[in-house]
Amino acid sequence: VQPGDTLFAIATRFGVRMSRLAEANHIADVNWIAVGQVLVIPAERSVAEPLPPPFEAVTLSEDPVEQGRTLVVFVTLAAPAELDADWEGRPVFLAGDGQHYWGIVGVHALSEVGFHELHLRAALPDGSTVEATRPVRVVEGPYGTETIQVDASRQGLLEPSVVQAEAERVRAVWSQVTPRKWWEGPFRYPVEPSRITSAFGTRRSYGGGPVNGFHAGTDFGGGVGTPIYAPAPGVVVLAEPLDVRGNAVIIDHGMGLFSGYWHQSRLAVQTGDVVAPGDLIGYIGDTGLVTGPHLHWEMRLGGIAVDPLQWVTESIP
Ligand SMILES: [Zn+2]
Structure with a gap:
């Protein structure tokens, strides 16, 4: 030392x-x-052990993976089996034909740096189960630190009971998994032309307090009333006013992937609406806990906030 x-x-x-x-x-x-x-x-444990049959190959879209990224996992089996996976104790939804599977994993933005384990379990037709572990190295993301000043009239919104009740509400929505994959190719920006005012992952302190969180989405600047469009296909699973997030919309894109749109002045969709890329979902506003009008765009995968811009710049899987 x-x-x-x-x-x-x-x-x-x-x-x-x-x-x-x-x-x-x-x-x-x-x-x-x-x-x-x-x-x-x-x-x-940094070296992958030889895979037991029927596991043939486990490959990752990137290795090491940065905090806050969406990691794609591909698994090939030599013989058909039912495959299960978990990451940090959270189930990973897998799509596949019995021999070739893929799934997406949200790596937490504050995930500990070092080796983590992806656990795989294959249930064979004879009733036996084979387990395999794939070590994955997580490295630090390129995130800065910022202080958010909240004016006195909105301080009440930071009341833990208000924050927690609302967190439960949205967690109940995005902890669901729709087996279907709705999206195809990269996402669009929800605001065009887009001007990013605060990046995903920035470590945050509120009102000069300790750094105890991170920015869970990407902020887009724009005046009140600027249209917000669906960036990818999905189903609207929440469209209502919230205390902290303001007028909010959450879209289910399937496979445990959700996108959220906070602080809107007005909503243009309702729960249950099916949206296509480019469909109007609402308008930029300054409702909820904000310092000025903007769109906060958040992506959740298995409940974990991941960098939304990765979904715009890359075609996943
Ligand atoms: Zn934000």
């Missing part, structure tokens, strides 16, 4: 998770390490 070192910095330098580093060195309080202290760097 050198002067100025933190456990987090050391963990990042060696590509291990801070919790594993603390555990391996019996460090109870991660804020207390001493200059000159010698730390044992634990070996992370």
